[in-house]
Amino acid sequence: MEHLKDWEILKDQLINKDENEVLSQFFNFAFHHNLSIALWRHPHHTEKHLILDLSGAINYVKADLEELDDGFILSPFSDEGEGRNIFIHNHLYYNTEKKALKTSPYLNSEDNNHLKLEKLLANLGATFNQPNGKKTAFHTLKNSPVSVDGKSHYLGMVQKAIEAIKAGKFNKVVPARQQKVTLKAGFDLIETFEKSCQLYPNALVSVVSVPGIGTWLGATPEELISFDRSKIFRTVALAGTQKINDESDLMEVAWRQKEIEEQAMVSRYIINCFKKIRLREFEEKGPRTARAGELAHLKTDFLVDTVATNFPQLATVMLKLLHPTSAVCGMPKEPARQFLLDNENFDRSFFSGFLGPVNMFEETHLFVNIRCMQLFATEAILYAGAGVTAISDVEKEWEETNLKQQTMLKVLS
Numbered sequence: 001m002e003h004l005k006d007w008e009i010l011k012d013q014l015i016n017k018d019e020n021e022v023l024s025q026f027f028n029f030a031f032h033h034n035l036s037i038a039l040w041r042h043p044h045h046t047e048k049h050l051i052l053d054l055s056g057a058i059n060y061v062k063a064d065l066e067e068l069d070d071g072f073i074l075s076p077f078s079d080e081g082e083g084r085n086i087f088i089h090n091h092l093y094y095n096t097e098k099k100a101l102k103t104s105p106y107l108n109s110e111d112n113n114h115l116k117l118e119k120l121l122a123n124l125g126a127t128f129n130q131p132n133g134k135k136t137a138f139h140t141l142k143n144s145p146v147s148v149d150g151k152s153h154y155l156g157m158v159q160k161a162i163e164a165i166k167a168g169k170f171n172k173v174v175p176a177r178q179q180k181v182t183l184k185a186g187f188d189l190i191e192t193f194e195k196s197c198q199l200y201p202n203a204l205v206s207v208v209s210v211p212g213i214g215t216w217l218g219a220t221p222e223e224l225i226s227f228d229r230s231k232i233f234r235t236v237a238l239a240g241t242q243k244i245n246d247e248s249d250l251m252e253v254a255w256r257q258k259e260i261e262e263q264a265m266v267s268r269y270i271i272n273c274f275k276k277i278r279l280r281e282f283e284e285k286g287p288r289t290a291r292a293g294e295l296a297h298l299k300t301d302f303l304v305d306t307v308a309t310n311f312p313q314l315a316t317v318m319l320k321l322l323h324p325t326s327a328v329c330g331m332p333k334e335p336a337r338q339f340l341l342d343n344e345n346f347d348r349s350f351f352s353g354f355l356g357p358v359n360m361f362e363e364t365h366l367f368v369n370i371r372c373m374q375l376f377a378t379e380a381i382l383y384a385g386a387g388v389t390a391i392s393d394v395e396k397e398w399e400e401t402n403l404k405q406q407t408m409l410k411v412l413s
Ligand SMILES: C=C(O[C@@H]1C=C(C(=O)O)C=C[C@H]1O)C(=O)O
Pocket: 174, 222, 238, 239, 240, 241, 297, 327, 328, 370, 371, 383, 384, 385, 386, 387, 388, 404
């Protein structure tokens, strides 16, 4: 195949280049050719994965994991009609440690796209021949959302939530808010991604950029579901927040009743989902304290052997039941979601949705999209929510959203 030859040349060009420059060139290429691109680094790992979708289309899919090819999924908080999930195909894969490039079998097929793809690959080769020097380009929406409510609106909403809980409408709700930040003059997407990787080793750090949809960057500590090569399913109950510093000993962190109950609700929610599908054999570990940058959370791990339980579609089934979890929406789910729709005054879009690699090297790792921001040409919108229960204090919940937004403010500074 002709293009494989091009590909080998490209590989030679990449091998001696600076890592950030290579990543930046991939984004510039995606921007100029209107292609979707995703870059991510797993928690506790150093290698970075990048995929490029050469189809030039926005692919909307259902989150049926068994049906999907290998790629990266980006899903909104609210998926009313289902099928609003965006899928980035793994047509082209780059790994920073192996310096390896892999093309999908799709590229070798003789279909109509073949010539277009060959041309794109040749162009990509040319991109790497040019000196970079410029900032990284990325897809943006023209207008950033206009309404960003301030503190008084948030405090009012939390107060209203507490009253609704006391009136028995629901047990917990997670009101969120936006914060608009002007990007500093020298802002660079790849440098910001790198800084996030360094600051947040326990997080899934990712950047996703899709034409007509925009660009999201985040460092999330919250795994929604994972399904690995040994067919083990995992999920976590993560909630309760307090500030810690770099030297804090996690064993020494003490929790108040409010956080203990709040997190127990998330655990109960997961166990109820298992009950609904009559799954009795699951392992539960925790809760214990987990670090997310300068924040501590309470975390319980759940694990299921899908071979032993004979439940190969567990990940897809649980994904539908779990999302949006009571960690980012509330409990029970429906009245909490309705409260958020009625009171938040903004579209959460992909905030508190989920994202991550699907069927990549036979593994799927989906995370809740928190500690993230939506990037525009000159500004970013940061998002954060806080879990409200009957014994919440309005000022403390506001402060908690500030602490969570610090995660991204720190990488922008
Ligand atoms: C909603 C967010 O985080 C979630 C809510 C938490 C809480 O209420 O204590 C803690 C961790 C996350 O599950 C966020 O970061 O915006």
